[in-house]
Amino acid sequence: MHIVVIGAGVVGATTALSLVERGLDVTLVERAGEPAAGTSKANGSGITPAHAEPWNPPGTVFKLLPAMLYKDRPWRVRASALPGLANWGLHFLRHSSARRYYANARHCVRLAMYAKKCMVALRERHALDYHQFTQGSLELYYSAEELEAAAELRRLIDDPDIELRSVGRDELVALEPALEPVADEIHGSLLFTNHESGDARIFSRLVTERAAALGARVLFETPVASIVREAGRFRAVKTDRGEIEADACIVAAGCETRELLTPLGMKAPIYPVKGYSATIEIDADDPAPVMPLLDLKRRFVTARLGPNRLRIAGLAEFAGHDLAIDPVRMQVLLDGAAQLLPKMAERIRNSPPNAWTGLRPMTPDGPPLLGRTPVEGLYLNSGHGAMGWTQACGSAELVADLVTGAQPAIGTDGLLAERWLGREK
Numbered sequence: 001m002h003i004v005v006i007g008a009g010v011v012g013a014t015t016a017l018s019l020v021e022r023g024l025d026v027t028l029v030e031r032a033g034e035p036a037a038g039t040s041k042a043n044g045s046g047i048t049p050a051h052a053e054p055w056n057p058p059g060t061v062f063k064l065l066p067a068m069l070y071k072d073r074p075w076r077v078r079a080s081a082l083p084g085l086a087n088w089g090l091h092f093l094r095h096s097s098a099r100r101y102y103a104n105a106r107h108c109v110r111l112a113m114y115a116k117k118c119m120v121a122l123r124e125r126h127a128l129d130y131h132q133f134t135q136g137s138l139e140l141y142y143s144a145e146e147l148e149a150a151a152e153l154r155r156l157i158d159d160p161d162i163e164l165r166s167v168g169r170d171e172l173v174a175l176e177p178a179l180e181p182v183a184d185e186i187h188g189s190l191l192f193t194n195h196e197s198g199d200a201r202i203f204s205r206l207v208t209e210r211a212a213a214l215g216a217r218v219l220f221e222t223p224v225a226s227i228v229r230e231a232g233r234f235r236a237v238k239t240d241r242g243e244i245e246a247d248a249c250i251v252a253a254g255c256e257t258r259e260l261l262t263p264l265g266m267k268a269p270i271y272p273v274k275g276y277s278a279t280i281e282i283d284a285d286d287p288a289p290v291m292p293l294l295d296l297k298r299r300f301v302t303a304r305l306g307p308n309r310l311r312i313a314g315l316a317e318f319a320g321h322d323l324a325i326d327p328v329r330m331q332v333l334l335d336g337a338a339q340l341l342p343k344m345a346e347r348i349r350n351s352p353p354n355a356w357t358g359l360r361p362m363t364p365d366g367p368p369l370l371g372r373t374p375v376e377g378l379y380l381n382s383g384h385g386a387m388g389w390t391q392a393c394g395s396a397e398l399v400a401d402l403v404t405g406a407q408p409a410i411g412t413d414g415l416l417a418e419r420w421l422g423r424e425k
Contacts, residue, residue: 003403004029004237004246006224006260009040011388012252013204014122014396015381017211022400026216027244028208029237031223036204039254039358042277043389044313045303046292047119047196048137049112050154050162052387053105054366055316056096071328074299076317084320088271091364104366105157107414111367112387113161114410115394116194122393128206131306132198137292138167138176139190146296147188163193178289181342197292197303200389224253227260227378234377248377248403254361255321257382264375266421270383272321273360276333277313278353284308287343298336312337312348323357330355360386369417370395371402379403380417
């Protein structure tokens, strides 16, 4: 069975490896000249399965007006994006009811927890080193109400694999000395002991190399112009190198998925949400944090990538497919990090930030679009939003199961593409 996978980001790369490990004939096509050249290139770096819930909790509607008016808020909605956002946005708000939100949160976390197990197995199987940190992450809260709401969310999700405990001031400083100057400002923290971090770009490159070593054909600089359907089923992908015929196709193209499916009469509800990151070069003895941190007030994360890099990432900007770096938004990110890490403030503010933006492929309800489409032989592995790095390995295994007819290791309720494709919601 020959399968073509479109996209060599972390989702597509892991999908290709999962398929070739099962003995299938795989062709991985990527428009860029290397793996992880898009959204996987410089993301937030955290593997955070307990934090995989959707971005539209009850009350989301009240965030929208400030998001449209102020550039210094973590959320930003550009007026120019509103026409293309209208239909998707209505579904996004519709799924912010408590009933829908908590159901989708359980689906997202279930997939993410499975993905974490798959990642550990893959890492051990192939002896991968991608600057991973495997000793947990810290979430920081500035009021009793925020802390209780976060703990209550995890209770309502009720996933048995969530591993967390509350951390007091002294233990917080012991776990992460970089927070000592601001420890008195932090009301409380949650330590997620099974969270990790790592460089998704390095990981994607290593996984692509392993897939190629096992026999996968990897075609870089090969943009897909269209998907060819014949007699109701997939036949080929059309590229500037010609057509690639296969028995099946898996679209793992992130925000480009919608454009590939539209000519086939399918409306994939994936909207790009821009995120920002800065990668600061540091010295090994700098007082930079070692543990991954999530600052819920300022909506950014940090991750140490090896001894000499600190990744700072966050914000959410609804701006269509615009990848331009807004200096005001980037400064919001850097100022927030400098406030949280005063010992690193000078380094953060004065070092070249290696600024980057990426487009998170978001669905209105939160879970990705996995599995079959109305076109026979055409499958999806797209729409993971901010959780592509966290959910990639599990999504790859699950979609490979669906393509080959194997029984998935977890329930697929709420995760399948068919919940959106082929019908209006």
